[in-house]
Amino acid sequence: xxxLLKPFQRGFFCDDYSILYPKTASxxxxxxxxxxxxxxxxxxxxxxxxxxxKRNKNTTNIVHNIGKYKITHYHWNLYRRLICCxxxxxxxxxxxxxxxxxxxxxxxxxxxxxxxxxxxxxPNETYPYIGAEKFKCTNSDxxxxxxxxxxxxASFSFYVAVFTVxxxxxxxxxxxxxxKPTIQFLVLLLAWFVALSxxxxxxxxxxxxxxGMVIGSGVALINTILVHSMFEDEKPPIIVNPxxxxxxxxxxxxxxxxxx
Numbered sequence: 001x002x003x004l005l006k007p008f009q010r011g012f013f014c015d016d017y018s019i020l021y022p023k024t025a026s027x028x029x030x031x032x033x034x035x036x037x038x039x040x041x042x043x044x045x046x047x048x049x050x051x052x053x054k055r056n057k058n059t060t061n062i063v064h065n066i067g068k069y070k071i072t073h074y075h076w077n078l079y080r081r082l083i084c085c086x087x088x089x090x091x092x093x094x095x096x097x098x099x100x101x102x103x104x105x106x107x108x109x110x111x112x113x114x115x116x117x118x119x120x121x122x123p124n125e126t127y128p129y130i131g132a133e134k135f136k137c138t139n140s141d142x143x144x145x146x147x148x149x150x151x152x153x154a155s156f157s158f159y160v161a162v163f164t165v166x167x168x169x170x171x172x173x174x175x176x177x178x179x180k181p182t183i184q185f186l187v188l189l190l191a192w193f194v195a196l197s198x199x200x201x202x203x204x205x206x207x208x209x210x211x212g213m214v215i216g217s218g219v220a221l222i223n224t225i226l227v228h229s230m231f232e233d234e235k236p237p238i239i240v241n242p243x244x245x246x247x248x249x250x251x252x253x254x255x256x257x258x259x260x
Contacts, residue, residue: 007146008104009132014122019110021202028197033153037160040187044164045081048171049074055173084230085163088223092159092216096152099211105149109202113145114138151204154195154212155219161191162220170230 012019053074062073071079111118115138121130137145165184172180195213198204204212224230 005101007101007143010104010106010146011129011131011134012106012110013127013129015127018108018205019106020118021108021112023109023112024201026197026201026203028153028194030153033157033194037156041085041160041164041167042082044167045078045085048167049077049081051173052077052171080228081167081230084224084228085167087227088163088219089156089159091223092155092219093152095215095219096150096155096212099150100147100152103149104146105205105208107145107148107203108205110145110148114142148204149208149211150215151195151198151208151212153198154191154204154209155216156212157191157194158213158216159220160216161187162217163224166220166224166230 063070064073064076107113114135116135121135122128164187168180168184168187172183174180195209198209199206
């Protein structure tokens, strides 16, 4: 199992100066990206579905039957949106991590992180290929310097950003014609900053970041629009079991009915 998670052991050419950059600290550390990236869409979904329930008073008394359980219309929509968000994030993460391990591209700071001396292997003006079996890194975290492609920060931040933009388009109902696109632009700008910081910090090549942006954005668009059909008109709920005591009716949405 350990070998499956070990990145491909790639060597280097002596004229590949793109891996000679120094090791630097991350401008946007991974924990910060993770916390903000999870908090923004989750809190937004809770707010958005609550606001939608308050806006549509006629959905307040709707109860959805899921097997023997009953949940309110608010909790049903909350469940759907969270599943959409989390599943897409998981898909994006898996695509990115599998590519990192299988490709094993060396980071721009590989030589510094690996801990070897460039001159020991490339002393002359010749440019041979130095296979992974011909050198051994001295630092214990050297495998982390072999997973440059694609950028995980870029794929995650752009997945969150594009999902957030799409969700705002769906749920943010305001009269101002400039406020919503401004918020959406700022969200994308934040993701853009995170992605560019990975090049600035010598963690990724520009092509790694570009690939991460494409993966994150593509997964968000496909999962949100095609798989979970966020922008399709919601089917009206139908009554299936009116309460015998005259209390609120128990209803089930057409989506649940299709599943049963």
